[in-house]
Amino acid sequence: MKRLITILLLSCFYLMKPMAQNVFTAGEQLTYEAAYNWGFLWIKAGKVTFTVSDTILNDENCFSFSSIGSSFKAYDWLFKVRDTFSSIAVKKDLNPISYHRKTYEGGFETNYSYRFDEVNRRVYCITQNSNRPQRYDTIEWKQNTFDLLTATYHTRNLPFLDIEVGDTVPVRVIIDRKDYNLYVRYLGRETIKNRDGEKYRCLKFSALLVSGTIFKGGEDLEVWVSDDDNRIPIMVKAKILVGSVKAYLTKWQGLKCPLSAIE
Numbered sequence: 001m002k003r004l005i006t007i008l009l010l011s012c013f014y015l016m017k018p019m020a021q022n023v024f025t026a027g028e029q030l031t032y033e034a035a036y037n038w039g040f041l042w043i044k045a046g047k048v049t050f051t052v053s054d055t056i057l058n059d060e061n062c063f064s065f066s067s068i069g070s071s072f073k074a075y076d077w078l079f080k081v082r083d084t085f086s087s088i089a090v091k092k093d094l095n096p097i098s099y100h101r102k103t104y105e106g107g108f109e110t111n112y113s114y115r116f117d118e119v120n121r122r123v124y125c126i127t128q129n130s131n132r133p134q135r136y137d138t139i140e141w142k143q144n145t146f147d148l149l150t151a152t153y154h155t156r157n158l159p160f161l162d163i164e165v166g167d168t169v170p171v172r173v174i175i176d177r178k179d180y181n182l183y184v185r186y187l188g189r190e191t192i193k194n195r196d197g198e199k200y201r202c203l204k205f206s207a208l209l210v211s212g213t214i215f216k217g218g219e220d221l222e223v224w225v226s227d228d229d230n231r232i233p234i235m236v237k238a239k240i241l242v243g244s245v246k247a248y249l250t251k252w253q254g255l256k257c258p259l260s261a262i263e
Contacts, residue, residue, distance in 0.1 A: 026054040027254030037244045046071035087149040094154045099147035145172040156231040182208045195248040199263040201227040226261035
């Protein structure tokens with residue numbers, strides 16, 4: 001569930017230039033609840049919180065991004081999730097410096113750590129999971145390539161309306177020690193009713209996913225992003241290996257701009 005909500009924000013790096021300023025700021029916190037479709041029932045299964053804070057690393061002013069998600073204990077028997085993601089990125093361009101992932105998803109555990117070397121354009125990876133002991137790898141760090149969490153914030157700075165409805169745009173992201181060329185398809189504007197009863201004006205996208213422990217892979221994810229200066233995800237819907245999942249924005253605080261997408 002947590003990784004679902006993270007992946008939903010991936011967007012285009014090559015066809016559009018970022019805005020002059022970040023649309024988010026330190027102190028922003030977004031919370032989502034996820035519901036799992038089981039037959040004809042939708043079951044509230046878990047939640048995830050994204051947080052932005054300030055930090056200094058290597059004498060650089062940086063953002064610290066974190067995302068903590070879990071299934072509700074009452075439904076751990078169905079598919080237990082305990083996920084923590086964190087990244088540090090330079091404020092001026094959101095180039096990542098470090099990335100950490102520690103997850104437990106249905107019995108499968110991972111512990112990944114990446115360090116980004118801008119001088120040598122390398123990513124130094126330490127990875128371990130339930131099927132493989134700890135290993136060390138070095139991969140090429142190509143231009144405009146981000147870790148998964150930093151990418152979710154980078155994309156919010158992009159002028160989505162510079163593309164036409166139906167267009168696909170590429171994105172390069174490192175997932176599980178591999179460099180992937182994915183894409184996002186812009187589907188236009190839509191007004192939706194969230195689970196809080198409010199109506200939100202949104203920009204709608206679908207995204208190509210990488211197959212793994214949760215996703216089948218393919219263009220099986222849809223996301224509705226607020227059509228205002230915040231560009232925050234309001235709702236997500238995705239097919240998973242068994243059934244489907246929806247995620248809804250439930251709480252927000254510390255937004256840089258008023259959430260004017262509410263009708």
